[in-house]
Amino acid sequence: MSLAIEFLGFSPKAFKFLEGLTNNQNRVWFSEHRSEYEDFVREPMKHFTDALSENLTKKDVPLWGDPKRSLFRINRDARFSKAKHPYNMHASGLFTRTGDKHSPGVLYFRLDPLGSRCAAGYMQPEAHILKKLRQGILDNPKAWLSLEKSLKRKGYDLDYTYTLARIPRGFADVPKEIESAIKLKGWIIRKQLPRSIVCSKDLIKEVSSFATDMLPLLSFGWHALAKFSD
Secondary structure, eight states: OOOOOOOOOHHHHHHHHHHHHHHHHHHHHHHHHHHHHHIIHHHHHHHHHHHHHHHHHHOOOOBBTTTTTOOOOOOOOOTSSSSOSSOOSSSEEEEEESSSSSSSSEEEEEOTTTTTEEEEOOOEEEEEEEHHHHHHHOOOHHHHHHHHHHHHHHOOOOSSSSSSSSTTTTTOOOOGGGGGHHTTTTEEEEEEEEHHHTTTTTHHHHHHHHHHHHHHHHHHHHHHHTTOOO
């Protein structure tokens, strides 16, 4: 008998709860609806995390999530934000090589009534990590350009929204064809997930397939981090 973890998708009631929370950003409402959060969002997110981790292992994708460490809290830390609403209006989690949210190179999943999605790459990396990622591109520009072309053939584009205006300090003689890549502040590729998929048994397959497609990008970064380690 198979012991595989089966996940049949999120209930539409998860979206109903998150929509209600969006319109009722107060602790009284949340307290009154906490059971809905636990039943339709928090517990299913844990189940999803376990099922996806198992599926990624089967596909030899070295990413996994821990329901206790990988999921973001619904409560927001608004101390340093202009937006003071106390709750996130979505649920999300990260999958990494260690199961820890702070490990570089991630797969991200977001359950969101305004548009669920998954994403992968190196999101807002710390300065010392970003420097090594850039060194990886500079060290092997042909491999980087080949990687980008391969991703494009599969329908994926890196997000070039967040870039520097100039070549970063410490990088000289950068070939013209990789200047834009060296200026990147992170490597991010996103994939939108229709609600029909999120609420079905096909969700695990869809996200696992995306993670498999993203493995060359993540591996390029892991190689750079290893090669240029302090």
